[in-house]
Amino acid sequence: MDGRERVYDRRWGRDVRDAVRCAGLLLALLLLVDGGSGRLTARRCLLWLALAALLLLALFPARVSAGEDWLGSRPLLRERRVRTDLLVSVRCLDGISQRLLLRDALGARVRIDPEVLVRNPELWLRLEAGARKAAADGLLLCGRTALSRLSARMDRETARAVFKVSGLE
The missing domain is CATH 1.10.287 (Helix Hairpins)
Incomplete structure (x- = not known):
């Protein structure tokens, strides 16, 4: 790709x-x-x-998309984007439904459902690559724990899907 x-x-x-x-x-x-x-x-x-x-x-669900070093969410009218390579904060918001709040160094914010990332590994890979870049540059001040939990969940879901496809479930 x-x-x-x-x-x-x-x-x-x-x-x-x-x-x-x-x-x-x-x-x-x-x-x-x-x-x-x-x-x-x-x-x-x-x-x-x-x-x-x-x-x-x-x-009505938000349309989540990602490209190189950005992730966007378009609820109904206006798309909001964050630069994943400039992430400063990743917070997990609990409530009726869990949300992930991403904030970049430019002040942009995006709120997404973590389930979207679980269902779409390509989106997760784009977010993870950008977050790794931001962490390496020292920008990601808050959210490494939330990202590591999400990463562990992604690994579990991937393993479960592999076992299901191979008949070892």
Whole structure:
């Protein structure tokens, strides 16, 4: 693979379809229940449509991509990028869903789901190469532990996939 080539999250399209299906199913159920009770009006239909649209916005996945020395995330409108070779901080944010917050020396920040890196080894390799460069240059001040944990997880997932493919699981 050429170092200048851009790599993407391969499951992004499927995740978008799943978000649309979930919002569509909610809308259908709400309209069905409301219609079955005889209380469906145009106003309530618009309310249910707005609720389904809000669910779609909440579930819509960010499109993660990477190139040589950068990693980007595009939630809905604007892509945010960090220079992986200039990383100063990598933090693991816990909450309802785990997130990885990357910050570079230029002040740019990107928040991504670590599961995207697990599902897409090409993205992980780009991030890891840039982070190694930043650490060697003395820029990566915070986050070596988070990266080593993520690296161990990547190794476990890779080994599990090899055992599964070879029938040794």
